[in-house]
Amino acid sequence: MRFTPEQTHAIERRKGDMLLDAGAGSGKTTVLVERFARAVVEDNIDVGAILTITFTEKAAAELRERIRTRLRAVSDDSAAHATEGAWISTIHGFCARVLRTHALTAGLDPNFTVLDEHEANELQNAALDAALTELARVEEGADLIAAYGPRALRSAITDTYGELRARGQLRPQLPTSAQVDHARLTGARSAERCRAELLQLAAAVSRELAAVAEPGKQVQQAIAAMDRVRRVLAGGVPWPGELDRIKLPGGTANALRTETCGDYRATLEELRVLAAQDHALAMLDTLDVLLRGYGERYAQLKRERSGLDFEDLELMAREVLKRKDIGRRYRERFARVMVDEMQDTNRVQLELIDLIAGVDLFMVGDAQQSIYGFRHADVELFEQRGQKLAQIGARSSLQTNFRSRAEILTAINAAFSWALGDNFRPLLPSPQEQSTVRTQQEPLV
Ligand SMILES: Nc1ncnc2c1ncn2[C@@H]1O[C@H](COP(=O)(O)OP(=O)(O)OP(=O)(O)O)[C@@H](O)[C@H]1O
Ligand SMILES: [Mg+2]
Numbered sequence: 001m002r003f004t005p006e007q008t009h010a011i012e013r014r015k016g017d018m019l020l021d022a023g024a025g026s027g028k029t030t031v032l033v034e035r036f037a038r039a040v041v042e043d044n045i046d047v048g049a050i051l052t053i054t055f056t057e058k059a060a061a062e063l064r065e066r067i068r069t070r071l072r073a074v075s076d077d078s079a080a081h082a083t084e085g086a087w088i089s090t091i092h093g094f095c096a097r098v099l100r101t102h103a104l105t106a107g108l109d110p111n112f113t114v115l116d117e118h119e120a121n122e123l124q125n126a127a128l129d130a131a132l133t134e135l136a137r138v139e140e141g142a143d144l145i146a147a148y149g150p151r152a153l154r155s156a157i158t159d160t161y162g163e164l165r166a167r168g169q170l171r172p173q174l175p176t177s178a179q180v181d182h183a184r185l186t187g188a189r190s191a192e193r194c195r196a197e198l199l200q201l202a203a204a205v206s207r208e209l210a211a212v213a214e215p216g217k218q219v220q221q222a223i224a225a226m227d228r229v230r231r232v233l234a235g236g237v238p239w240p241g242e243l244d245r246i247k248l249p250g251g252t253a254n255a256l257r258t259e260t261c262g263d264y265r266a267t268l269e270e271l272r273v274l275a276a277q278d279h280a281l282a283m284l285d286t287l288d289v290l291l292r293g294y295g296e297r298y299a300q301l302k303r304e305r306s307g308l309d310f311e312d313l314e315l316m317a318r319e320v321l322k323r324k325d326i327g328r329r330y331r332e333r334f335a336r337v338m339v340d341e342m343q344d345t346n347r348v349q350l351e352l353i354d355l356i357a358g359v360d361l362f363m364v365g366d367a368q369q370s371i372y373g374f375r376h377a378d379v380e381l382f383e384q385r386g387q388k389l390a391q392i393g394a395r396s397s398l399q400t401n402f403r404s405r406a407e408i409l410t411a412i413n414a415a416f417s418w419a420l421g422d423n424f425r426p427l428l429p430s431p432q433e434q435s436t437v438r439t440q441q442e443p444l445v
Contacts, residue, residue, distance in 0.1 A: 019363045025403030028364045037070045047082035054340040064088045095317035109306045120309040127297035140286045165311040166346040166376035174288040191237045191274035201264040202229035218251035240276045321355040331358045338362040344377045
């Protein structure tokens with residue numbers, strides 16, 4: 001295999017951090033494998049002193065095989081053999097290894113089991129059932145369940161819980177309504193004040209309409225709507241939907257196009273927004289009770305089985321590695337840290353990588369392949385990191401695509417540049433492909 005000049009650059013520049021951000025099938029993992037081999041052969045680094053991380057079990061097994069094959073080709077058998085126990089794994093595999101070694105420090109049973117997605121889901125469902133049953137016993141809880149529907153509420157809670165843990169919260173909780181209210185009301189009007197103003201405006205509109213000599217149908221409808229205002233607003237801030245009953249009809253009648261009518265309509269819409277926020281706010285504390293109730297039960301069910309889910313692995317390994325003595329030991333142990341599929345990292349995983357990486361961190365990824373938000377991945381973080389490294393000339397890209405035929409690439413480029421606009425990076429076919437396409441097309445020209 002002949003490396004392209006871009007690949008050669010990314011392979012040979014092994015001092016300092018570097019991010020290789022390139023499209024699908026452009027030979028990124030090939031570069032990572034080659035850097036591993038050169039680190040062993042040219043830089044005399046032990047196979048055991050290189051940490052390589054990727055994001056699925058399948059990718060990790062493939063990567064180990066590719067590294068072994070390459071080492072066998074360029075080095076002696078012992079280096080290839082050493083890949084057996086090497087640190088080539090998923091981030092969760094790495095975390096589990098760290099936690100087994102430091103189980104005591106982490107306060108864990110060293111024989112903990114790692115729950116797969118299916119097992120974790122079962123426990124989550126049981127925890128959620130119990131938390132919802134408990135919540136339904138109090139009035140606000142029953143209201144919340146009725147308002148959202150159990151199914152929407154279930155996914156809202158598990159998604160929020162997962163997202164907050166991926167952002168690093170050990171015991172997820174929502175902001176209190178008081179905190180949100182305080183932030184929201186800085187400079188904004190309260191729904192209560194808006195309601196009082198609407199009552200006054202309704203009275204003014206009523207006075208204007210009462211003076212109309214021969215009220216038409218629309219004006220009569222408007223008078224009826226204004227008569228309902230007191231009742232609708234009597235019990236405090238109403239639900240947004242109730243405000244439909246006190247809308248002024250549009251219409252062409254001059255009496256409905258006065259300044260007072262305009263003010264009434266604007267204030268009504270403002271109240272609709274504020275009322276929605278107010279009711280959501282009232283639910284926030286109840287949602288938090290549900291979220292925490294769920295979290296506690298889920299944690300308890302895991303404890304009973306000595307089971308850890310993927311987020312536990314990450315969060316607990318992070319705590320262990322944050323300890324200065326332990327963190328330093330890992331940073332000293334790994335001369336090189338390499339991460340494939342970096343676009344799939346979330347905040348906690350990135351923190352973990354930074355905790356173990358010393359100076360020469362090599363990251364590979366493709367922002368365009370992260371549109372699915374794998375496991376709360378946060379592609380923004382990847383982009384930010386890329387921008388920072390670009391400023392010091394430590395970001396590279398690869399333009400050639402080795403996997404696909406030129407015609408397919410042309411179609412893909414057209415489709416995606418339309419869908420993704422300026423963010424899209426077109427793929428180029430490999431030199432061999434370019435020449436095949438030319439030969440195939442020649443008779444046609
Ligand atoms: N310089 C090269 N010449 C010929 N083939 C190459 C070259 N570099 C990589 N390839 C081949 O291209 C294919 C894709 O390479 P690789 O898996 O490294 O790409 P990738 O960018 O990591 O892909 P993905 O985005 O799917 O992770 C592989 O079959 C690889 O052997
Ligand atoms: Mg790859």
